[in-house]
């Protein structure tokens with residue numbers, strides 16, 4: 001029996017309706033939630049992603065501001081823009097689209113964002129809150145979206161073996177922390193992992209967040225596993241595809257996310273949710 005699809009578009013649609021209601025309730029109190037998206041340079045993929053984020057805000061009734069800065073923007077100029085957004089009471093979330101041009105220090109830019117507006121969840125204050133389980137901060141949108149999908153299918157995580165392939169600060173590492181917080185037994189794999197397949201084959205829940213087309217093949221997946229594909233790659237035909245060989249792996253998995261239509265839309269949904277959360281905190285509601 002082929003795997004069932006975890007439909008990130010359908011789940012997003014449902015969640016964004018709730019988010020739109022929360023945005024409206026806040027707006028009626030004169031506290032319209034606001035997101036600022038900062039895009040430096042002309043990277044075509046980034047332009048598409050940013051446009052999708054702005055469109056999602058509009059549809060949810062969230063105020064959005066797009067700041068497009070030239071590729072030659074200096075570190076200091078960018079930091080000045082961040083400082084202005086930090087001080088702007090109409091803005092509850094600040095997202096600096098990554099990657100930044102090479103001459104800019106992305107880590108320093110992220111740390112310059114006011115932690116209470118860090119709706120991407122990339123600031124060390126957010127990372128620390130996630131790691132300790134202490135309140136405050138925001139959970140990074142991509143792994144949080146993955147967790148929401150696992151919850152939506154009723155996947156019990158306690159005592160299960162979850163394997164995360166990839167250890168970036170924005171996806172793999174926070175994903176592992178979220179699964180650990182749910183009492184899964186977590187293994188993190190990366191480029192130096194010896195015999196990746198031997199480890200992924202033990203996974204009840206497998207999350208692939210690498211950026212390599214068809215890295216995860218059928219032999220690497222335990223029959224009945226739940227497979228979450230975070231990868232966003234362009235194949236030789238220019239088609240969007242994940243890290244999982246979907247055609248093969250859907251024959252052994254119990255559940256699988258498609259690309260497109262899986263983790264991507266959920267990432268944007270969690271960005272909207274974090275922006276609402278930030279506005280609610282600012283309103284002193286929480």
Ligand SMILES: NC(=O)C1=CN([C@@H]2O[C@H](COP(=O)(O)OP(=O)(O)OC[C@H]3O[C@@H](n4cnc5c(N)ncnc54)[C@H](OP(=O)(O)O)[C@@H]3O)[C@@H](O)[C@H]2O)C=CC1
Nearest residue numbers: 142166167168171190191209210211230231232263264267
């Ligand atoms: N759907 C969405 O919303 C999003 C999708 N993405 C996509 O997810 C993927 C991962 O993104 P991101 O975390 O930023 O990527 P990074 O490039 O920052 O991290 C990739 C990770 O994969 C590991 N890796 C590389 N090669 C292998 C290998 N052969 N076997 C095992 N591990 C390997 C790296 O290991 P090491 O640390 O040792 O180098 C690294 O930890 C990309 O395709 C990206 O486009 C990202 C963000 C959001």
Ligand SMILES: Nc1nc(=O)c2c([nH]1)NC[C@@H]1CN(c3ccc(C(=O)N[C@@H](CCC(=O)O)C(=O)O)cc3)C=[N+]21
Nearest residue numbers: 049095096097098099120232260261262264265267268
């Ligand atoms: N500060 C910052 N925050 C991010 O969250 C961030 C970032 N920088 N840089 C780039 C990555 C990537 N990312 C995606 C979000 C949604 C889709 C998405 O909606 N994908 C659609 C398809 C889109 C298409 O067709 O191209 C889907 O999977 O169905 C993809 C990728 C967020 N990122």
Ligand SMILES: [Mg+2]
Nearest residue numbers: 098099168170
């Ligand atoms: Mg990266």
